[in-house]
Amino acid sequence: MFEWVLQLAKKRITWAASALLSGLLILAIVLADSRPASALPLTSVKVRALPAFARKYGMPCSACHLGWPMLSAFGQAFKDNGYQLGNDRDAPIYQQPAYWPVTFRITPVWHRESTNRVAVDGTNGPLGNEGQITTHGFDWTGLDFHTAGTLAKNVSFYVLPSSDNTGAFHFEAVWARLDNLFGNSWFNIKMGKFELDNLLSEKRILTLTNVAGTYANYHFQPLVSPGTSGNPLATEGYTFGIGDNQVGVELMGHSKDDRTRYSASLLSGNDGQPGTPTNRGYNGYFAASRAFQVGSLGLQRVGGFAYIGEAPTYFQFTQGGVGVPGTGIGNKSFYRAGLIGQWYVKKVDLTTMFFHGWDNVFLGSNTAANAPLPAGAQAPTWNGGLFETHFTLNPQFILINRYELVRMSRQVFPTNPSNFGNEDVLTFGYRYYPFISTRAGFAFHNEFAIKRQRGAAPLTGLDLTTSSLLVGFDFAF
Amino acid sequence: MRKMRTKSIRLFFAFLTVSIAPALVSAQQLESHVGKFTGHSDAGKQLYFRYCWGCHGFRGDGNGENGPYLNILPRNFVAATFKCRSTPTGTLPTDQDLFNAIERGFNNTNMPSWITLTDQNRVDLIAFIKTFSPRWKNEKAGDAISVPPEPKPTVESIKHGQELFQKLECWKCHGQEGRGDGPSAATLTDSNDQPIRPYNFAAGSRFKCGATNQDLYKIFMTGLDGTPMPSFADVIKPNDAWDLVHYLRTLQVTHKSPELTLWVSTKEGAEIVNTQKIKGTPTGSGIKQ
Numbered sequence: 001m002f003e004w005v006l007q008l009a010k011k012r013i014t015w016a017a018s019a020l021l022s023g024l025l026i027l028a029i030v031l032a033d034s035r036p037a038s039a040l041p042l043t044s045v046k047v048r049a050l051p052a053f054a055r056k057y058g059m060p061c062s063a064c065h066l067g068w069p070m071l072s073a074f075g076q077a078f079k080d081n082g083y084q085l086g087n088d089r090d091a092p093i094y095q096q097p098a099y100w101p102v103t104f105r106i107t108p109v110w111h112r113e114s115t116n117r118v119a120v121d122g123t124n125g126p127l128g129n130e131g132q133i134t135t136h137g138f139d140w141t142g143l144d145f146h147t148a149g150t151l152a153k154n155v156s157f158y159v160l161p162s163s164d165n166t167g168a169f170h171f172e173a174v175w176a177r178l179d180n181l182f183g184n185s186w187f188n189i190k191m192g193k194f195e196l197d198n199l200l201s202e203k204r205i206l207t208l209t210n211v212a213g214t215y216a217n218y219h220f221q222p223l224v225s226p227g228t229s230g231n232p233l234a235t236e237g238y239t240f241g242i243g244d245n246q247v248g249v250e251l252m253g254h255s256k257d258d259r260t261r262y263s264a265s266l267l268s269g270n271d272g273q274p275g276t277p278t279n280r281g282y283n284g285y286f287a288a289s290r291a292f293q294v295g296s297l298g299l300q301r302v303g304g305f306a307y308i309g310e311a312p313t314y315f316q317f318t319q320g321g322v323g324v325p326g327t328g329i330g331n332k333s334f335y336r337a338g339l340i341g342q343w344y345v346k347k348v349d350l351t352t353m354f355f356h357g358w359d360n361v362f363l364g365s366n367t368a369a370n371a372p373l374p375a376g377a378q379a380p381t382w383n384g385g386l387f388e389t390h391f392t393l394n395p396q397f398i399l400i401n402r403y404e405l406v407r408m409s410r411q412v413f414p415t416n417p418s419n420f421g422n423e424d425v426l427t428f429g430y431r432y433y434p435f436i437s438t439r440a441g442f443a444f445h446n447e448f449a450i451k452r453q454r455g456a457a458p459l460t461g462l463d464l465t466t467s468s469l470l471v472g473f474d475f476a477f
Numbered sequence: 478m479r480k481m482r483t484k485s486i487r488l489f490f491a492f493l494t495v496s497i498a499p500a501l502v503s504a505q506q507l508e509s510h511v512g513k514f515t516g517h518s519d520a521g522k523q524l525y526f527r528y529c530w531g532c533h534g535f536r537g538d539g540n541g542e543n544g545p546y547l548n549i550l551p552r553n554f555v556a557a558t559f560k561c562r563s564t565p566t567g568t569l570p571t572d573q574d575l576f577n578a579i580e581r582g583f584n585n586t587n588m589p590s591w592i593t594l595t596d597q598n599r600v601d602l603i604a605f606i607k608t609f610s611p612r613w614k615n616e617k618a619g620d621a622i623s624v625p626p627e628p629k630p631t632v633e634s635i636k637h638g639q640e641l642f643q644k645l646e647c648w649k650c651h652g653q654e655g656r657g658d659g660p661s662a663a664t665l666t667d668s669n670d671q672p673i674r675p676y677n678f679a680a681g682s683r684f685k686c687g688a689t690n691q692d693l694y695k696i697f698m699t700g701l702d703g704t705p706m707p708s709f710a711d712v713i714k715p716n717d718a719w720d721l722v723h724y725l726r727t728l729q730v731t732h733k734s735p736e737l738t739l740w741v742s743t744k745e746g747a748e749i750v751n752t753q754k755i756k757g758t759p760t761g762s763g764i765k766q
Binding site for chain 1: 520523526527528530531532541542543546547582583584585586587588589590591592593594595596597598682683
C-alpha cells in the first residue's frame with residue numbers, strides 16, 4: 001500500500017514537474033527579456049489562396065494546395081493555365097450571374113517580437129545606445145481582397161488590393177493574361193504587376209512571422225556598414241527583392257501536364273512601385289523547370305532562375321533636395337540567380353535552393369555613379385541556401401521547418417570581416433486546418449522563427465538576433 | 478466466480494469480433510493494374526480525400542458537398558456504372574479505362590483533367606474507387622472490344638454514314654444537324670432521373686470519352702452506360718460504324734478534320750456545312766454556339 005502511494009506520488013510529481021517545466025518554457029519564451037518597448041509592426045503577409053476558385057469549381061482547398069496557400073502540382077497547373085481547368089466550363093458565362101470571384105483574407109494573431117540590439121536613445125545621446133526590444137500582444141495582419149479568374153475563355157485576370165494592418169491600401173497585383181495563344185499552352189502573355197515565376201513562391205509562403213514571412217535570400221542586400229545596406233536609392237523607396245511583385249510583361253509556357261515550364265519577363269526597374277518612381281531602366285527575369293516522376297515517391301522538380309537588372313544610383317533632377325520621380329540615372333547592374341529542387345518522398349517534401357547574388361560596386365558601396373568610389377570598394381558577391389521541409393500528415397495538418405543561410409563571398413570593403421552580414425534564419429511551425437471545404441479556408445497557425453545577422457548591430461557591430469513567435473487564426477473566404 | 482470470468486472473457490471477445498469485423502472488411506485492400514503500375518487502395522484513399530470528395534462525396538456516392546450545385550452530377554462510385562468504357566455495355570470498365578478518364582477529365586462537366594497527378598497516383602485512386610462498390614469484388618471487368626483499323630474516309634463512306642444516321646434514328650436525340658436538339662432531346666434522363674442533353678456535334682468540343690475517331694467508334698459500340706445512349710454493337714458492323722464516325726465528324730462544323738475537309742470539297746457537303754455554320758457563329762465570348 002505504501003509503495004503504491006509512493007509510486008502514485010512519484011507519478012504525480014513527475015507530471016507536475018513536466019507541467020511546471022512546460023509552463024516555465026512558455027513563460028520564458030513569452031516574457032524573457034521583456035522590457036517596455038514600442039510595439040513592432042506586424043508584417044502584412046500577402047499570401048494567396050482563393051476560396052473563390054474553390055466555390056467556382058466546387059473543389060476542396062486541398063486539391064490545389066498542399067496546405068494553403070502553398071500550391072500542389074495540380075494547383076500550379078491550374079494557375080499556369082490561367083486559372084482554368086480546361087473543361088470548357090472556365091468562362092464566366094458558365095457561372096451563376098451572382099457569382100463574384102472575390103476572396104478576402106486576414107489573420108488575427110498573438111505574436112511576440114524581439115530584437116537584441118536596436119539603436120535607442122540613452123546615456124550616449126539620441127540613438128547612442130543599443131537596447132533589446134521585446135514586445136508581444138494580440139494583433140492582426142493586413143487585409144487582402146483577392147479577385148481573380150477568367151474574363152472569357154483564355155483571358156484571365158488578377159487584382160489584389162491589399163492593406164497593411166492600419167488599413168492603408170495599395171495594389172499588390174494587377175494583371176491580365178492571354179492564355180494558350182494559338183491554341184498552344186507554350187504561349188501565354190501577362191501584363192501588369194505580378195509575382196515573378198518563382199518556383200518557391202513568396203506569395204504562397206507557409207510562414208507568417210515578421211522574421212520568416214519572406215525568404216531571406218530573396219531580399220538580401222549586402223551590408224556596407226552595420227545597419228546600412230547597399231543600393232543608394234534605398235531611401236527613396238527602392239529596395240529590390242526577387243520575391244516582390246514586379247511590373248512588366250511575362251511570356252510563360254508549359255507542357256500540357258505542366259511537367260515542363262518556362263517564363264521570361266521584361267520588367268520596369270522600379271521593384272513594383274507605382275508611377276515609375278526611380279528610373280527608366282528595364283530588367284529581365286528568366287525561369288525554367290522540369291518535373292519528373294520517381295517511382296512511387298511522387299513528382300520531383302528541378303529548375304533554375306535568373307534576374308538580371310540595373311538600378312539607378314542618383315537622381316538627374318531634384319526638387320528641394322528630393323529626387324524627381326522617374327529621373328533616376330547612373331544605372332548600375334546587378335543579378336540574382338539560383339537553382340532549385342523540390343523533392344517529394346510520399347508525405348515529406350523538401351525544397352532546396354542555391355542562391356547567388358552580385359551587385360555592381362557602386363550599388364554595393366552605396367555610391368552615386370557620378371561620385372568617386374570609396375577606397376578599396378569592390379563588387380559584393382554572396383551565396384545562399386535554403387532547406388524547407390514539410391511533413392503533410394494529411395490535408396489537415398502540415399509541419400513546417402526551414403533553414404536559410406546567406407554567406408558573403410566578397411565583401412564591399414576588404415577590411416570588413418569575412419562573415420560580416422551573413423544571415424541564418426531558422427523557422428519551425430505547423431498549420432492545422434480543422435476543416436477542409438469547398439467554400440472557405442481556416443487554419444490554426446503556430447510558428448517560431450529566429451534570425452541572426454553577423455556584425456549587424458548598428459552601434460557595436462555585434463551580431464543582431466531577431467526572433468518572432470506567432471499564434472493565429474488564418475482564414476480566407 | 479471462475480465461470481463468470483470465463484463468460485465475461487468470451488463475451489468480450491465476441492463483442493470485439495463483432496466490432497472489428499466491419500472494419501476488417503472495409504479495410505480490405507484492392508489493387509488496380511495499368512501498364513507497369515500497380516495501384517493500392519490505401520494510398521488512393523489519401524488522394525481521394527485530398528482531391529475528389531468535394532464532388533464525389535465521402536462515401537463515393539456522388540453526394541459531395543458540391544454535388545447539389547452541379548447540373549451534371551458527379552459519378553456515383555457505389556453504383557459503379559461508368560459511361561466511358563472500352564468494354565461491352567453493362568460490364569465494368571478496365572483499369573485502363575478509368576485511368577484514361579481521370580487523365581482526360583470530362584468536357585462540359587466539373588471533372589477536370591488530372592494529368593498533373595503522377596501515373597502512380599492515378600492507379601492508386603482507381604484502386605480506392607473500387608472499394609466503394611461490391612461489384613468490383615463480385616465481378617470482373619469486361620473484355621475490351623476490338624477496334625478494327627480505320628478505313629480511309631471517302632465521300633462514299635460519309636454518305637453511307639449519313640444514311641445510317643437516319644436509319645439508326647440518331648437524329649431523334651442528336652437532331653438532324655447534330656446539335657443535340659432532336660425531338661426526344663428534352664425528354665431524356667439518365668439513370669439518376671436527372672435531365673441529360675445529347676452531345677452537340679456543332680459545338681465541336683471534345684467528346685465526353687475522348688477526342689479521336691477511335692474514341693467515337695468505342696462510344697457507340699459500347700454505349701454510355703447510365704445514359705440513354707445505347708450500344709450499337711449488335712446493330713451495326715464495324716465498317717458501318719467507321720462510316721458513321723466519318724459522317725459524325727462532318728457535323729462538327731467548327732472543328733477541323735480530314736472528314737470535314739473532304740465533305741466540303743463536294744457541292745452537297747459544302748452547302749450543308751455552310752448552312753450549319755451560319756447558325757454556329759462564335760459569340761465573341763470564346764464559346765462556340
